[in-house]
Amino acid sequence: MTLISTTTDEDTPLEEELSNPIQLAERVSNSATESLSFKLDCSEVAKHVDRLSVMLRALHRFTTVNSSVYDRPIRVISSEVSRTLLRAHTLLRKCRRRRTSFLHRLVNLVTAADFRKLLSLLEASSADLRWLLSVLHVDDYYDDSNNDDDVVLSLPPIASNDPILAWVWSYTATVQMGPALLGRVEAAHEIACLAQDNDRNKKMIVEEGGVPPLLKLLKEGNSVEAQIAAANALFNVANNEERVRVIVDSMGVPLIVHVLGDSPMKVQIKVAELVARMAQFDAGVAKEEFGRENVIRPLVSLLSFEMFEDEFEVIKKKQSIHSLVQINKDSKQSKGSVSLKPKSYSSYSSFSSLYSDGGSSRGGGQTRKERENESVEVKREVKISCAKALWMLAKDSVMNSKRITETKGLLCLAKLIEKEKGVLQKNCVMAVMEITSAAESNADIRRSVFKTSSPAAKAVVEQLLRVIKESGDQSLQISAVRSIGSLSRTFPARETRVIKPLVEQLSNKDHEIATEAAIALGKFADPDNFLCHEHSKAIIEFNAVLPLLRLLSESEKAQVYGLLLLCYLAINASNNEALKQARVLTALEGADQTPTTHHPRLRELIDKAMYHLGLYHGDIHPFRQSSMRI
Template identity: 50%
Template structure:
């Protein structure tokens, strides 16, 4: 309780108590009746300590942003040392027999306490030196940090970032970034010693691009795990500061800040939602589509749109624009400070790198978040993502596909989002679907195909019964040389024919027509990995179109029964599905393996 009360005191109160304690030591030393020389020395040191403490008191009113962390730590140590001195000098007031008793132990004690007071004096001198904004960063080592030099450096750098001149602040922020990059312990010390708030302040001051870059880099290097990300986000207005800086900073700073957002969103679900509440998607989508205009959008056939179609697309994707006075460009400027001219002056490589970062951040923000996914799809993001998937290659294209995959995954779980954002006849959903289909037909890289197939699978319930242009290419991927791609295709197709998909029968017929059964059989007969998803797909096909000649010709009943033996041992939850499949196949394939019909029924 006492410790809690002491922590609640203002720094002025702490310093006042400390000075009064030093005065008590001086007064008691003057009243000493023994060891007067030693007491005089302690009084002299206490006087010096009080003088230094008064120097700090004079500093505090002139600087509202005084960095208190090392001061409180040093005052705590100094207070304990003064209390030891007070106890010692009070003993010297005794006389007679008691004086002889105390004299036995005081010689060594005086020496020890004197050394402790000398250390406190050196600590406070060092503290005053780091508070001197004219002297820059102080890398000397105070006694309090003699066993841990990093602590003294961190204190000095943070004090400079918070209280120094601009040039020194930038240099100190870069030093903190370097220390954080070195190891996890350094990061922890910087966060624990209140290093985040001064970095955020340096970021908001925006006195120079170098200052913003140094602060952003240090924050990025600190946010490497969930605990530190929470610590950063818990600072007052930290999330809003970062979001605002993304919209106002030069492009090289934006890259670092966007990467910070991506990392924070990835590491902590709560911070991910906080970022969404601050509308971080707005500058991200704006910057991602900085060179995209409405006229580039196309119809599902791939032909340029008519004037009427352009108007319709523009209306659809601009219902909830970033600003009330939207222009003819699909995206507004990404920087209120830099503006279009400054942005256009940036190199293509810099713009490309920023787009990669923005796509990556949207990917992390949308992951499992209905709130963020709604906000992202309410903007022009889907059109922007579609155009980049069409035009770009490499990391940018992959990040865009991963964003679509996460948005679709959330839409799969939440029908309201699926019906609004991915409604098949909406222009934004159509352009996305066109690009997913193009990748599915034209690409062979697993890195591109896997998120594409997952996206299509998540949207399986949105496709009408007559939608066959997706199923054909998807069935073809069952024969992909990559086992991972083939499995993803089986998972996606399984969602088209799932028992709760309204169009499951029509989709099952389409899969049969696209020669899906032979490819599926090849996968099930392969022994290189468990084939749960392929097994589920075949069972669903058997339930919905058990009378198909393709299933009979492929001896589907035998394949299912053979696959069931190891499958049900590891996945007993599939027993009911397996029983239904066997029932349907034996119903239409009379006399074929009927003696196995009930052997796997629970």
């Protein structure tokens, strides 16, 4: 037996969808009364059909009164019932005449086996409808005193070959229409568990209309448990672009942003994780929608919750009573008005309120005192999930990266990198890496955000350098190295302090870190960098040549980027004695024959570097004109 198809015409009104089998049931009943053969069998069919008619009419009344009905199982089961009734109608029409001739009997062949199969189908349809009525809680609209079978199956016959379908229908109907909140929460938990099992279940949940009821439950502001259950279920479903788009198309993004900014912290943890998940798997529409709905602001606000409290207290303590009185006197003389707050206090208070309100600006969710009383673990989880969301939103998105910098998110990330460890620190470093990557490709962000006078930019660079020097985590170091490399065009020639840590990493025992350091330094020495000559001299002065030559004996990737950097140094600082002493020209001549020179630019750069070195170091290594290919 094949699995039941749940493809239905969603544009057809539900009342019309139910009217069709009701009309068919009436025709079958009329045909049963007109039958002239197999009268007992036709009478039995009529009884089953009358029972179906009663349930269909009850379902019709229920859907007419209730506007928000979960209609997927109704449409599928109604369609199957219609097919069964049409089959019954066709069979009973053959029994309306007596079989008088052999030819008539041959053309209208009806057997007892046909009735047995039809009765079996009618019983299955009846069981499907009883299950549907019980799931939708249609008790007030259905009273069948003639039905002796009071057993309601937990699995309808229509889903006998695919029980997951019945569970999805049942749980989704409960989430959308359940009379008790507790039951709706439990059903959402069950959907989350189903979605966690495999992708087929996730696909089924989405196809059977499970997303809108979950979004509706997420909006339940009076129940933390309901919001968490809905967020978990949506999180488990949203692991590919197609399913994320369904959430977006169901107007989920504005609702998610609203809940994120206006809910208790335990809910905000799960909602921020959902934001990160959707941004991760849909780099296009979802990420843009979240940006337009200004999700960055509540995320940064939650990330910085209580971050500036200590500094705020220091500012208050510095203000003595005498200074406050004097300021008030000056204020009266100049403006005739009284101000009890010094300028520094007022400005910091404004900044603190902007980034320490916990994300709630509408008065809902928790009060500030309730947020402050949350456990340290909950506060940390909020920051972990928000940092992850910022990371995913900034990834490959110049606009979202710019929005983060406009909300002072960089300063928050820098402070957390400084103070935190583990997952939170890693998420913050990764977010910074994506923002700096956007700055590398966008001159406006470089000029406006990462200018040398920017306190946020200074703080970020300081923490990135500290991670490079002190962290023992490979992924953190690589991310920090990449970030510094992305900012290579923002550093003036005097900022050699950012170059030294990168040069030191060329000797790192971890060859991946050493390779990333060579890539980052290559961006400093690249001819496209306006200060490439000054940076190249600084790189050589920090003794980069020898470890760079050792890097050429490592993996192919290390060889390629090591040679690129070496060529840049040779071109930009050909007359440097360190290159002469390290016999770089010899190394380049040997590398000219290796497979790594298949890199698009590498062979040309090697020839150019050998030419420049030959001009300055011809006494050590005569450069033959015949070997020059540029």
